[in-house]
Amino acid sequence: MGTSDEETERLLGTLAPRTRALLPGGATTWRTRAEPAVGLGPLVLSDGPAGIRGEAWDERVTSLLLPSATALAATWDEDLVERLGGLLAAEARRKGVHVVLAPNLNLHRSPLGGRHFECFSEDPELTGRTGAALIRGIQAHGVAATAKHYVANDSETDRLTVDVRVGERALREVYLAPFETAVAAGVRLVMAAYNAVDGITMTASTLLTDPLKTEWGFDGVVVSDWGAVRDTHATARAGLDLAMPGPEGPWGETLARAVAAGEVPGAAVDDKVRRLLRLAAHCGALGPGLGLGPGPGPGPDWASASSRPGSAPPRPARTRGARALLRRAAAAGAVLLANRDVLPLDADRLGTVAVIGAHAARTRVQGGGSAGVFPPRQVSVLDGVRSALRGRARVVHVPGPRPDGPPPPLDADTATDPRTGQPGVLLRLLDADGAELYAEHRGGGRLLEPRLVPGAHTVEISARLRPRTAGRWTLGVAGFGRMSLSLDGRPLLDGDFPPDTDDPAVIHVDPPVRCATAELAVGQDALLVARRQLAPGTGRATVVSAAPPAPDTADCLDQAARAARSADAAIVVVGTTEHDESEGHDRTSLALGAAQDALVRAVAAANPRTVAVVNSGGPVELPWREEAGAVLLGWFPGQEGGAGLADVLFGRAEPGGRLPTTWPARLADAPVTRVRPTGGRLDYAEGVHVGHRGWLRRHRTPAYWFGHGLGYTTWAWEEVRVAPAVRAGDDLTVRVRVRNTGTRSGREVVQVYLARPGGAVEYPERWFAGYAAVHAGPGRTVTARVRVPARALRHWSVREHAWRTEPGRVRVLAGRSAGDLPLTTETEVVVPGAG
Template sequence: MSTASESDHAALVKSLDLPAKVALLTGATTFTLAPEPAVGLGEVRLSDGPTGVRGLKFSGGRVVALLPNATLLASSWSEESLAEVGRLLAEEALAQRIHVVLGPTVNLHRSPLGGRLFEAFSEDPLLTGRLAAAYVRGLQSLGVGATLKHLVANESETERDTVDSVVDEATLREVYLLPFEIAIDDADAWSVMGAYNRVNGVPATEHGHVNNGIVKGEWGYRGLIMSDWFATRTAAAAANGGLDLVMPGPDGPWGDALVAAVRAGEVDEAVVDDHLARLLLLAERVGALGTPRDYPDELPAPDSAVRREQLTRLAAQGMTVLRNESEVLPLDPALSVALIGRHAVETIGMGGGSAQVNPPYQVSIAEGLGAVLDRLTVVDGVDVRTRPVPARGGFLTDPVTGAPGIRVVLRDAAGTELEQRHVAAATTMVGMDDDFEGTVATAELSGTVTRSGAVELGVMGVGGWTVRVAGDERSFALRTSGKGFGEEVLTPPISTHAYDLSEGTVFHATVELPHGADWFGGVAQFGLIGHGASRPAVDVIDEAVRAAAAADVAVVVVGLTEEQETESVDKHTLHLPGAQDALVEAVAGAARRTVVVVNAATPVIMPWRERVDAIVWAGLPGQEAGHAVAAALLGTVEPAGRLVTTFPTGDGRSPAWSVTPADGVLAYAEGPFLGYRGHHAGRAPEPAFWLGHGLGYGRWEYADARVVTGDSPGVTVTVTNTGPRESREVVQVYFQPAARDEPVRLAGWAAATVPAGGSARVVVATDRRMWRRWDAATGAWGSVAAGGELLVARGLGDVRAVLPLG
């Protein structure tokens, strides 16, 4: 899309007075920017977007496509696939007239405990940067802006709004800033989002060294830097520190305070002008400045055949075969299969927090395999949650319409009805997306229970509750713990109670909202909880063992939930929750062959990994989860993924582990030796699975590996598929510098799809940015010392050739 010259934007800026300029630098609403007819600026609409374009509502918005999560998409190691993802998201955005998508997330997997790693691509900066650049190119090719986030050193969630990430300058530049640099350098991402945390003592939203000095200065970035939502705390410091836009609005720390700071000489008006010029450039790029853009008349619906094919393929191709003894996979569809596990019947398709969207449906693995296997037995598994979730799967239905979900009635202090909603997800937001006059004082939530027997019912959300079920009435108050930012929205308090009910019983709850607006800006989430009563683990495991012994193959599905993989909360262990390990051990002891599917986005500990026949890491596969897992297990789509993060053998056995600040400080003490780099250097024990590991359904021989010269050294190698099926191989090249204080690093990769018995000559170019190092003494980039080796590998646990450099 063509853009006006910088002088044209400058003239538009100069035509406005100071208050008018500043007014445009804070959002107009939660997800929009204000128009200004005087300069031809229309409304700019933004949306969260890591796994789908949710739209302008945080909760209860329109139905949109739910994509596989970032780690699953990245496991394809395919820039072509990520460009397709970008185009898909752009189409989803255009269907809603959204101008800017708040993604991709390019923070790294520093510690596997990070709760929000499911939104980020990998632990490696080059892999993350190149995949992000492809995603950005795809998104922006259709005129929808991308937003790289979160700048910078934002790799964990504990105390995320106050933590000080302490990182040495070389590591900051060589590792944590590198994905941002690549996505800007290679794809010109149109916007960047500043993080909540501090970096070396300075809030990210005020970090002049990073924002002005490096990003806008050294990199020559012309785009816009916006804040994360509610992250900005100051006027002059943030404006001078390189922040261009405060989100959300309409309130915030700028406005009159920034106008006063300019008039007091604390901020030069030229700084404000630069911020606004960058906003106008973004607006023009996305078609909101000057002549309004055109929008396509027809785009694929979220549940269309086009989307079903795309989302199934994108999910299945990223799934990673970690183990496959005796080639038990792909499964023979004629075999009898016992499908076991809570994640089989309640498959997790997305993580928690701002990544959540409202999909048209979510296919469970039980549904997906049931559609393609004639001899399938399904057995529910052990409990996997400590925190109940809103009712799902039609457990509650709307008493008015009968549709799955609940009825919500919102009233003001006088009892006047403000709005009545059907909520399919059994949870709703109050205070953020309200588009009616008046202020909500009470919310009435109701649902009809669709089964008889022992059940657990409950409520979630801050306030004073009255709950009525079958003549039983309970009143109580729920408050947040005060330990996290935005708990009212991200982890609202809950209360549950056990009942013995008949089908058709109406569950009714009323909540009086807290007084005042000090609770997360008057925003909170409310919902109804409902599910069958838990069974003793020993009974569940006994049932699973009997089913496994009677089948040809047992497929056990285990994993994590949004309790562990979510915004605002980090994990404390990598062990599977509940008695899932005991379930796998018992099934493996009884079954003829055992396949484990791991429904999780990030590493888990697998104490049983040597006692099962196959392991498939399935990530969070999105709305087509069950169909994608079925395609991968049966080989309809090859699960040719390669791990994007290293799986340690136990808790604490990673180069970087703790995500808990000490006196407010989180020290990145491992320097550049995070993930596989630290394991390879002996700074952590041998992992269970290395970054880059993945078996697919081929068998591979490597021959005639050679170094080739160019801007940076490259490699050519012949790969031969000795397996019985066509397969995709990902040839990885790692650079091991000669200097002992320099870590090994991924330097390049290339893929080839080869028929059974065939060979291909693969050329791998390494990235020039992996051959430099930051010289702290001179404050400049220099070259890595001569020498070292190139490692040609299928992950560092399977090195196929070592090529010395002169």
Template sequence: MTDADQARHDAVEAALGKLDLDTKARLLAGQDMWSLPAVPEIGLESLVMSDGPIGVRGVRWTADDPSIALPSPTALAAAWDPALARRAGRLLAQEARRKGVHVLLAPTVNLHRSPLGGRHFECYSEDPYLTGAIGSGYVKGVQDGGVGTTVKHFVGNDAETERFTVDSVIAPRPLRELYLAPFEAIVANAHPWGIMTAYNRVNGTTMTEHQYLVNDVLRGQWGFDGCNVSDWMAARSTTGDILGGLDVAMPGPQTVYGPPLAEAVRAGEVPESAVDEAVRNVLRLAARVGILEGAPAAVTGPPAEIDGQALAREIAARGFVLVRNEPVAGERRALPLDAAPGRTVALLGAAARDARVLGGGSATVFPERIVSPLDGLTAALPAGSLTFAVGADPSEELTPADKGFELRAICRNASGAVLGEGSLPTGQVQWIGDDLPAGASYETMASIEVTGTFVPRESGAHAFGTRGLGAFALAVGGETLWDGVQPMGDEADPFEAFFGAPSERGRVDLAEGEAVEVSLTFQVPDTTTLPLKAIMFSLLHLGPQRDADELIAEAVAAARAADTAVVVVATTERVESEGFDRQDLALPGRQDDLVRAVAAVNPNTVVVVNAGSPVELPWREEVAAVLLAWFPGQEGGAALADVLLGDAEPGGRLPTTWPARFADAPVTEVVPDGGRLEYREGLLIGYRAYEAHGIAPAFPFGHGLGYTDWAYESLEVTGTTARVRITNTGTRPGREVVQLYLAPVDTASDGAQSATVERPASWLAAFAGVEAGPGESVEAEIALPARAFEIWDEPAGRWQRIDGAYEVRASHAHGDTRLTATLEI
């Protein structure tokens, strides 16, 4: 223990000794949506928390306090670079300090068990080792800046359907070797100051009450000394939660802690020592972030200032994965684009203009700016060399009103008097906790009117609608389209209801350029008894839908006239978001038809896939190049221009396998049966399953081409250290990710590698990124961790090393082995 650690320990114990029972119980309950109460008598300031993984929203979920928006976590993981993740974390710590936030509710390290998972984009990988490595880098970076993290969602929250109540039934070995493994690695390598327990149950026990996984495993076996915070509204049992090791119940003030916890102690249901231990963990977190008087902060001087826009642009390019890049007409490869004077580009697809830069749900932030692909290429290409056509619009459902709308939200009391008002960037009202306009309060508000003008960009039938629960009145141009009540459905999850399906309420014929008044009035329900004080509803809009065949024909004409066609295809907010899972992996709308039609007239067709998780690409062998751009963050369009024009290399490697078709995915069912979701596939998720079942994916785990070529020249293994020598045989500098996979050698005859031990055919053991210029050679020295040779022995309750012979495979991707060697353990 260092002197600073001892000083923090002493300050925590001194502060704890001054607190009475009621104050201790109050300290464990959120005082509002995002913070814990201050306790001035011990010099404790209010501890403030905020989402999320790719930007720091702050305590207000509104556009008047913008946040940097980094690429999605899957995009960050695609760089296969823990050091880059650490830099991202440092930037987010910088943002957190600017917004007065002490703890970031991130990272999300659940696994890509199924591509259907609604928050797939918010997680890193299908592989536990890669997830743990990137998550460790991220946590280190955030905490380098003196800001805490809460690694989430511990554990088994790998899908959204019925997430509040589902029982994830996971056998001991998959639980340890897959789903707990990233958390364990991050605790060991990055020492996070917090963790977040999930809504769901695991093997029958709610995670906030799971004494075995929290008290015995997380704290006892792994030595975690941080603060355990509930997911929002996950805490449901005063006694069960405190005995299960939950330190903080969020949000407040209506929680199972506070007065109910003090009463449980007085009634003899809970020992006060359990409360003391939880308070100790909270005070230790407060000390680390520098808000407990007399305790030295863990970081006394923040890192140097970081250029957020530049780093966001770099991360995007580093995470882009070039999965296909073929020569055109036997000549140069499609990418990077030919920069010869006079060359023309047709940019096609609605997502090229209306960029999808982040996923939906609590990970959403409001960036100060968004650079679309159209913006990025317009700025980078010579004037007159770029044309644009929509081609096929995947947005077939209503979305929050935005383009052409100027809206305000007006809060009134029961007599109609205005309490407060503010501008809205879109028709989405998403006020949580203290996000309300100045002057408004939950206790006094009776109604909220979203009102303003709409200037249509095109003539025709415009659809208007609502999303949310409660009583609404919708009017356009003085005409009432709907006046009624949207009741609560079967969802136990209020976020699922809010992020769920929209409702069309009427259509109005409008003329291009002619302004019309729009109004949506929402009757505010009684929120005083709700555990979550929030107002969430939306005014929705969908413009006139032009004939899809006409749009595709216009795109084909543009593609035929251009040297290169760049088609941007994308998912929508109704496909990837918190609150629900996907139904399939198809691109929405007529986007597949668009790609095929364009490729038929222009052999130099490049497709950019703007999706946070795998989608089917049935035309992938009909186009010259395919670039996976994920949700690329606010600078995505600028990064795309860098990569397409060759100013930056697409540095990504796949962190998850892309199936050729939905039916090939290892797990295609995420809907619980009778409240239970059984992980029947055991250890076989991701690339492990494809190999076991002999199924060829569209693009394998670890795949990514970059802009240069590499020759793997030698592999030497000494003990458990591998040395791989490779040479850049291309004409450009580049970065290669050397991936080491282990495969057991069949030596059952001498007793080692017993056939009774079930293991995947191969698994990722370690990796390293190396850089070299044209013609240069470089050696990667990679240590194989002890855990790579172990399995969880449930009867013995410990990790067991499996001795014997292993083949070490130095690979460019899973299944693309370049060199092999054998080692004996």
């Protein structure tokens, strides 16, 4: 649904100048301003990309949870990603959300990036293609997608203020490239990042106009990241169209006064309002009667087909079919890194299977930070294996050593509400004298947005602990401001903890945990009470946590080895925690920790049929990778992840994934590791040599190359063919013939790379240019047609500030990864008029 340019101008003309100046400022944390006079309702925005949270951050308001973005990119399957985008759209419509803040098109520049699970890849071409597929899926149903974070927001350290210095060519060819692809796919919003690029904060950068709105023709809305607008005049004069959140901030009334005083051109504001009106029309928030009624949605027809002429609504998200799609996605993104004739496991020939590791029972299904949601269910690897082997084999679980990190939040397994006895906790809001103003039962100790009532001074979370393990427990409270923690009335912690950062992801979502210890006895209940004063500037998050005494590591390893030795096969699951991979901070190491590495080694030594499953969102070091019988990368696999991974383990599905990022054997081997600024600046000194390009330039060999992944069959690479010449500006078609030489049907991802040795400008040694997936039965031959877009043959001329294509020979390589390219040919690039 849309509105004509004439109608947009008519509506704009009916608005008073002050009203126009107010509209580009947010109304609330998640809503834009409404204007009933022109039928403009509020637009509701929500975080993605793995789920649609909506306006409430409440464990009782659940959301379907997709695999992490890295897992989606690992599918190398744009049709599947597009279907998953449709699932996000269905969830958005169910929750009255118009705008999904996804996809994240930043790159895995360094393996230490803390938010890489939310980004697709190290490569701009794969990132752009995957992001475009998700955008198409989301926007096919009247919901708008948002390409973020524009641009060079590729690490978390000092992300609000860091000044990224990046050369013009690298900026164009690498970091802007996925956003250009997103605009070509029709994305309706682009989010301006917190950081600066070459000295200019992105919300005030000329890059919002050129190339975004001029060269690329973007006619949508540029929205700020939350809290990224820090002044009025420079940002309003730039290409920014919507400042979020509201109503406080540098825009709103301040912008209205600046326009009235002639300090900000009225024409600049008019352009912002035009774009907002077009967006509202697309999302069904512009029309008679919209924005006038109660509730979070834009009107009663939001979920009906009649509200989207020509666009049937997607099926309701909460169906068995949706769960089946999420299960399929988890299998499709799983990457089989190594296999020594162990996988797939034959369920009919197994008597006992040992499933080992804390991550097996509590598989991490998503990364940390603002994009987190509360899924309606979570299928762990242990759940998936038990379901797959029910009635066939015995499954034994051994937890192994406890992962490093603070204690986890209280949940229904560890705590009960002291007032009702229900599993969970009691939340109370108290006035300044300690009198109760409001109380409710909550499911766990992680409370990010408690309902506030007039006079609320303190939030209190209390729970009755029923220890199953005696000893010295670790108890904690997370948040900022004045906090206290007591056990059976005895103070454990009391102090003032002011924020040491202004990063909203840390303040409102993932504040540090303050810990104390106390002796608990089995069978003796203990009342844990945490309080936090609700002072301005201390955020919304309050988290109460508890952990029993850590078991002896040597005993844990011995139990794991004995279980593995007595089993027909062992599955050991290791991974990161939300304190390793989360928005708001970068990683300092890729190590899983000595205890987890020792666990894999102990299990693999006890049973050669050991499968190590890696539960992480980005690269980790795997020093035992040659010792395990098989290594399967499961990523953060979403709510149905355990079921999808079990499908792979037992051969019901082929591991469909290929690495979207090169994995180092050791962090020290990676060509780019620096994520910490110096003097506020972070120099992208590697230029265009990012990811596998950097590995090739440094002549280093990683543990696993970009594009690597095994299936359950084998392939012979027989021939690659291209036309002898291609005109500059035309796509190139590469035909690659492969043969399935195994005994199972399978899928292979045929990858094409280009090289220009001896070129007139500096090129990467080779770079990824395109791919196509093929399927074939045993012994069958199939030819993949890989389209290499014309953009893959061009380079950015810094001297001319323009795209140019160099004439001459281009080497075309085809294979299964950036480091395994058995087929090579050449073509001639012809540039008309070139001498």
